[in-house]
Amino acid sequence: xHKIERIAIAGVPNSGKTTLFNSLTGARQKVGNWPGVTVExxxxxxxxxxxxxxxxxLPGTYNLSxxxxxxxxxxxxxxxxxxxxxxxxxxxxxxSRNLYLTMDLKERTNQIIVLLNMTDVxxxxxxxxxxxxxxxxxxxPVVPIxxxxxxxxxxxxxxxxxxxxxxxxxxxxxxxxxVMDTVKKYSHIDEIxxxxxxxxxxxxxxxTNRVDNVVMNRFAAIPIFLASMFVTFxxxxxxxxxxxxxxxxxxGLLFVDIPSSLLNAVGSPEWLVxxxxxxxxxxxxxxxxxxxxxxxxxxxxxxEDLGYMARAGVVADRFMRKIGLPGxxxxxxxxxxxxxxxxxxxxxxxxxxxxxxxTIFMAPFMSCGARLPVYxxxxxxxxxxxxxxxxFLIYLAGLFMAILTGYFLKNTLFKGTPSNFVMDxxxxxxxxxxAVLKSAWxxxxxxxxxxxxxxxxxxxxxxxxxxIGYEGGKISFGNEDSQSSVLAYAGKSIGPIFKPIGIxxxxxxxxxxxFTGLFAKEAxxxxxxxxxxANDMTGATEAGxxxxxGALDVGGAITEAFTTVGEGFVGVISxxxxxxxxxxxxxxxxxxxxxxxxxxxxxxxAANFTVFSAFAYLLFVLMYFPCLAVIGAARQEMGGxxxxxxxxxxxLLAWAVATLFYQVAEGHSIFYIMLSLxxxxxxxxxxxLLGKKEKDxxxxxxxxxxxxxxx
Amino acid sequence: xxxxxNLAEISKGKSYEVAGFTSETxxxxxxxxxxxxxxxxxxxxxxxxxxxxxxxxxxxxxxALRKKEAQExxxxxxxxx
Numbered sequence: 150x151h152k153i154e155r156i157a158i159a160g161v162p163n164s165g166k167t168t169l170f171n172s173l174t175g176a177r178q179k180v181g182n183w184p185g186v187t188v189e190x191x192x193x194x195x196x197x198x199x200x201x202x203x204x205x206x207l208p209g210t211y212n213l214s215x216x217x218x219x220x221x222x223x224x225x226x227x228x229x230x231x232x233x234x235x236x237x238x239x240x241x242x243x244x245s246r247n248l249y250l251t252m253d254l255k256e257r258t259n260q261i262i263v264l265l266n267m268t269d270v271x272x273x274x275x276x277x278x279x280x281x282x283x284x285x286x287x288x289x290p291v292v293p294i295x296x297x298x299x300x301x302x303x304x305x306x307x308x309x310x311x312x313x314x315x316x317x318x319x320x321x322x323x324x325x326x327x328v329m330d331t332v333k334k335y336s337h338i339d340e341i342x343x344x345x346x347x348x349x350x351x352x353x354x355x356x357t358n359r360v361d362n363v364v365m366n367r368f369a370a371i372p373i374f375l376a377s378m379f380v381t382f383x384x385x386x387x388x389x390x391x392x393x394x395x396x397x398x399x400x401g402l403l404f405v406d407i408p409s410s411l412l413n414a415v416g417s418p419e420w421l422v423x424x425x426x427x428x429x430x431x432x433x434x435x436x437x438x439x440x441x442x443x444x445x446x447x448x449x450x451x452x453e454d455l456g457y458m459a460r461a462g463v464v465a466d467r468f469m470r471k472i473g474l475p476g477x478x479x480x481x482x483x484x485x486x487x488x489x490x491x492x493x494x495x496x497x498x499x500x501x502x503x504x505x506x507x508t509i510f511m512a513p514f515m516s517c518g519a520r521l522p523v524y525x526x527x528x529x530x531x532x533x534x535x536x537x538x539x540x541f542l543i544y545l546a547g548l549f550m551a552i553l554t555g556y557f558l559k560n561t562l563f564k565g566t567p568s569n570f571v572m573d574x575x576x577x578x579x580x581x582x583x584a585v586l587k588s589a590w591x592x593x594x595x596x597x598x599x600x601x602x603x604x605x606x607x608x609x610x611x612x613x614x615x616x617i618g619y620e621g622g623k624i625s626f627g628n629e630d631s632q633s634s635v636l637a638y639a640g641k642s643i644g645p646i647f648k649p650i651g652i653x654x655x656x657x658x659x660x661x662x663x664f665t666g667l668f669a670k671e672a673x674x675x676x677x678x679x680x681x682x683a684n685d686m687t688g689a690t691e692a693g694x695x696x697x698x699g700a701l702d703v704g705g706a707i708t709e710a711f712t713t714v715g716e717g718f719v720g721v722i723s724x725x726x727x728x729x730x731x732x733x734x735x736x737x738x739x740x741x742x743x744x745x746x747x748x749x750x751x752x753x754x755a756a757n758f759t760v761f762s763a764f765a766y767l768l769f770v771l772m773y774f775p776c777l778a779v780i781g782a783a784r785q786e787m788g789g790x791x792x793x794x795x796x797x798x799x800x801l802l803a804w805a806v807a808t809l810f811y812q813v814a815e816g817h818s819i820f821y822i823m824l825s826l827x828x829x830x831x832x833x834x835x836x837x838l839l840g841k842k843e844k845d846x847x848x849x850x851x852x853x854x855x856x857x858x859x860x
Numbered sequence: 861x862x863x864x865x866n867l868a869e870i871s872k873g874k875s876y877e878v879a880g881f882t883s884e885t886x887x888x889x890x891x892x893x894x895x896x897x898x899x900x901x902x903x904x905x906x907x908x909x910x911x912x913x914x915x916x917x918x919x920x921x922x923x924a925l926r927k928k929e930a931q932e933x934x935x936x937x938x939x940x941x
Contacts, residue, residue, distance in 0.1 A: 212894045216887075245919040246896050276920070335898045358907070361922070365908040365915065463913050463924040470926065476913075569888050569929050570913060571895065574922040 153233045153313055155203045157226055159254060160238035161247050162209035163575040165266040167191075169238055169296035170206040171584055173306075180595040183222045189497070191591070198310050205232070211246070213253040218502050227257050234313070235261045237289075238296070241271035241278055242576060245335075245342045251287065252334045259317050262309055263291045270576065275350035283345040290315070297581060357456070357576045364460050374464040377457060378483055384448040386487025386518070389441030391717030398710040400436035402703060404429035410701040423626045427612035431605030434668065435597060438490050438778050442596050445484060445491035446589035449498060454580035458498065459572050466570055472552050473559045475499065475570050478508045482551070485515030489775055492517075493782040494596065503563045506787055510558055510795050513775045514551035516544050518729055519670040522744040523770050525732045526674055529740050530754035531763045537733050539764065547771050550802065561836035562794075562843070600781035607777045611667055614639070630665070630679035637661045637680070649821045650769055650807040651762025659757065659766060669776050671744070678746040681753035765811035772803035794839060798832065805829045867916065867925070867933040872905045876935040878918075888932055895923065903935060 160166035171178075174193030183190045191206040207226060208219035215221045227235060237254055239247040254261055265280060284291035290312045295301040329337065364373055405426050412422045452458040458477070466476030477499050485492035492512040499505045516524070524543055528536040559568075614636040618628035628634035632641075640661030644652070647660050658680030665676040732743060737751050758766065774780070774796045784792040805828035812821040864879045878901045881889035896919045897903070906915040912927040925933075 214890075214894065216891065243919075243921045246921055249894065249896065331893050332898050335896060335901070361906070361908050361915075365910040367909045367911075370910055459924075463910065463915070466913050466924075466926065569891070570924070570926045571891060572913070572924040574915065574924060 153197060153202055155205070155232045156197075156234045156236060157205045157207050157232040158236045158238060159207045159223060159227065159250065160209060161211050161240065161243075161250055162573070164209070164238045164240040164243075164247060165296040166209065166238040167206060167588070168581070168584055169236075169264065169266065169294070169302065170204065171587060172296055172299060172302040174204055178591060180591045182599075183226075188218050188222045189595075195306075197306065198313075210250065212249055213257065217500065219500075224257075227254060230258070230319075233260060233319075234316075236309075237261055237263045238266050238294075239263050241265050241268045242274050242276065244271075244276070244278065244346060245338050248287075248338045248341065249334060251289070252329065252338065255287075255289065256329075258319075260319055261289050262312055262316075263287065263289050264294045264296075264305060265291050266294050266296050268293045269295055270578075272349070274355050274576075275348055277347045277349050279345045279347070283341065286341045286344060360577050361460070361574070364457070365463065370464050374461055377452070377461060378480070381448045381452065381480065382483055382487060385441060385445035385484055385491055389444040389488075389491075390518070391714055391720075392440035393437050394713035394717065395710045396436045396439055397433065398706055398713065400433035401429075402706045402710075404432040404436075406701050406706070407703070419626050423616050424609075424613070427609040427616070428605060430612050430668075431608035434608050434778060435601040435604050437669075438488075439593065439597070441488050441491050442494060443589055443593045445495060446592045447585065449480070449495060450585040450589050451580045453498070454578070454585055456575045456577040459574050462572055463574070466572075470570065472555045473568065474507060474511075474555065475504055475568070476572075478504060478511075481508050481512050482515055485512040485517060487518055489513050489515070489517045489779045490600075490782045493779060493786055494592070497786060501568070503568060506791060507555060507558050507563060509783055509786055509791075510798070511551040511554050513779060513795075513799060514547045514554065514772065516547045516771060517670070519776070520770060521729055521732060522671045523673045524767055525734075525740050526677075526744060526746060526750070527754060527758070527763045527767055528733065529737045530751040531758060531760050539767075540730075540733050542764075543767050543771055546768060546806075550772060550806070554798075554802075557833055557836055561833060562840040564837075564840050564844075596782065596785065600778070600785040603784060604777050604781040607780070608668060611636070611664070611777070615665065630676050631683055632657075632661075632680065636664050640664055646804075647769075649812060649816065649818070649824070650765040650804070651759065651811040651815065652766065653757070656757040663770070663773065666770065667774070667777050669778070670770065673770065674744050674746055677754070678750045681750060681757070682747060759815060761811055761815040765807040765814075768810055769803045769807040772799055772806060774800045794836075798836065801828065801832050805832065864934045864936050867903070867930040867935050868914065868927045870903075870905055870916075870935060872907065874904070875938040876903050877901060877938050878903055879934040879936040881934060882932045886932065888929060892933065897933060902938065 158166045158170055170191065170193065173195040175195075177195075178191060178193040181190045181192070182188065188208050193204050193206075194201045195204055196202075205226070207223045210217075210220045210223045213220060213224040213227065215224055226232065235254055235258060237251055239251060251261070251263060263284075265278065265283070268278065268280075271278065280291050280293055292305050292308045292312070294305040363369055408429055409422050409426050412425060449458070452461065461480070462475060462477035464476065465479035469476045469478050478496070480498065481492045481495040484495050489512055492515065493509050496505045496508040496512065499508060521540075524540045525536070528539040532539040615629050615634050616626050617635050618625045618631070618633035619635065619638075620633055625633070628637075631637065637657075640663070641657045644654050644657050644660050648654070652659050658677050661680060662673040662676035665672040732740060734740060738748060740746075741748055741750065754763070775783075780792055780796060783795055787795075805825045808821055808828075809825040812818050812825065866882070867876075870876055878897050878899055880899055881892075883889060901918060903916055903918045906917045906922050908915050913924040914927055914930060915922055915924050916930075917923075
């Protein structure tokens with residue numbers, strides 16, 4: 150008698166294994182990572198023979214050779230014997246290529262049941278499969294299933310329950326002697342396929358092929374692609390933004406204002422109030438990203454489920470390959486113009502680690518919506534009628550830096566990793582609302598849990614530094630955006646670093662603002678606004694800082710929160726200006742009202758910057774370390790090491806490029822020009838060394854690949 | 861032996877079979893091998909009007925490949941062997 154406690158589902162991508170997993174486990178799921186790698190691990194449980202058994206969804210793979218991270222994970226899990234049974238989901242519409250994985254699985258365990266999925270679609274497509282024969286030839290039990298149909302899944306569970314009894318005793322060595330090479334496996338598959346599958350009608354006129362003829366038509370392909378990208382962007386950024394202010398206001402109310410008021414009411418010491426508010430501010434920051442991340446995953450889920458994602462990758466490949474990335478990298482890049490956080494997360498749709506990581510490194514160079522207010526403010530102050538052009542140049546500079554980054558990485562950190570484009574085009578089918586919503590929700594939850602915790606911690610620390618002031622032997626709180634906070638002190642003392650980009654020592658508010666930019670890039674606006682004003686009339690800061698700490702107005706905040714949703718909806722429907730580029734104008738009053746800055750800020754900026762130093766500053770703002778939420782997301786997707794490399798890389802690059810620009814344009818210091826060029830070379834060299842180190846480590850760990858494709 | 865050409869050169873409406881790779885040991889060959897591009901497997905151009913990446917039909921599924929990379933795959937026209 151077999152005791153089954155843990156079951157793993159294996160299958161090729163698009164075989165419907167995740168659908169089956171959802172049908173089996175219902176709401177009981179948790180998303181995490183496989184130990185040591187950034188491959189998603191989805192676990193759940195379901196009732197089998199009146200006991201709950203653990204179920205894990207293995208990454209979708211075509212085979213078990215350790216070529217990719219996903220395959221390595223699947224191989225390790227199956228060979229480990231940790232799971233008592235492997236359910237191998239096989240797509241009946243694509244039998245011959247799906248069976249290759251089955252062959253690989255059979256070499257590693259004899260505890261397999263094949264679930265033949267989409268037999269209904271296969272028949273519509275023109276293929277009829279003899280299930281008994283297939284089971285006989287594979288020497289593995291085969292259960293037909295329609296994973297989207299609850300009744301079918303229920304019937305399959307009953308069949309599995311009875312089949313478990315008939316499985317051979319577990320023996321991990323059983324098939325060691327039968328290891329076949331690729332050619333043998335395929336000829337074996339071809340024999341089986343010939344016996345079990347019958348083509349009952351011509352497949353060339355089926356629905357998928359007809360749609361492909363339109364979607365991948367020479368003339369229609371690009372317009373359809375652009376339209377679908379626009380809808381994706383609208384969905385993720387436009388619709389997501391509608392709720393950003395709502396989450397921001399409600400989050401501020403729930404996690405900052407209410408707790409602070411309560412603590413104040415019971416007479417808690419100030420340090421406690423500040424600390425609680427600091428944690429609250431972190432939670433609030435994560436909350437503001439909830440809508441965009443959710444809508445982005447929803448949009449990606451729909452494209453994926455529909456089957457269009459793969460086609461979009463094909464259409465975009467023509468131009469994306471020029472920068473060394475596959476077509477599928479287009480989506481993260483375009484989403485990056487809205488918000489870098491969902492862009493970083495969207496990179497996980499790519500199949501290889503190299504492509505994924507390169508895209509994540511490049512995505513922050515797309516100017517996100519939070520950087521635009523900074524550009525708009527500075528450009529309006531100094532560029533007058535040329536504001537629009539100046540902002541456009543910054544956007545362009547970002548694109549150029551992304552391409553440069555791709556070039557750097559390709560030749561250093563990810564050198565030697567082959568990049569080729571092989572894209573499977575799945576069948577089209579209607580997206581299933583339940584499944585798509587659920588997977589978006591699960592991914593959001595994992596973002597909140599995994600990226601969220603680090604963001605909360607970092608925002609807390611930064612809030613503390615921003616609040617705590619030390620003067621005359623006395624520690625004080627509530628020094629946000631004033632010159633007495635620790636953060637301002639730190640900003641002032643590292644001021645000289647920014648001298649080469651044209652920030653004078655008297656212009657310290659500009660360097661302090663770079664640190665508050667860690668919260669979110671648009672915070673730079675608030676900080677320079679407050680600090681310039683404070684610098685102007687010392688003592689007025691207190692009033693400004695205390696303004697926020699006014700009476701708690703719960704009703705007012707909630708009304709405001711809902712109003713923003715209403716206004717946002719009107720805005721997103723009535724206007725196609727998804728980037729918010731309408732913000733750029735020469736009318737300073739309009740901009741300052743829109744972004745909440747004082748009218749006097751323009752004089753301060755004009756007094757403290759020249760045209761060239763302002764542009765250099767904006768270049769730096771474009772490129773330097775991304776905001777904490779992005780760092781959190783990057784850490785979730787790539788691990789702490791690569792996220793760290795990314796932060797250091799982008800900051801050094803920002804400094805080198807901003808310095809080079811300023812010194813060539815205005816500073817004319819040969820020393821600094823040389824220094825920035827040396828810096829660029831040093832960055833390249835550093836990445837090169839990291840790449841070499843990585844390669845040596847990989848070589849030391851992994852055995853040389855076994856080539857067995859001699860025919 | 862019939863003349864072999866590479867996959868990027870195949871024309872619509874004709875039937876081919878995989879004949880091998882220009883470099884049997886490349887990572888690319890290894891990857892495609894496991895996807896079913898083994899010697900003797902029938903392959904043909906999918907009737908879509910996008911040419912690069914090109915779309916081929918093999919083993920009942922459609923796979924998109926870059927034209928330049930597809931040059932590594934050798935094919936033989938079926939019927940003239």
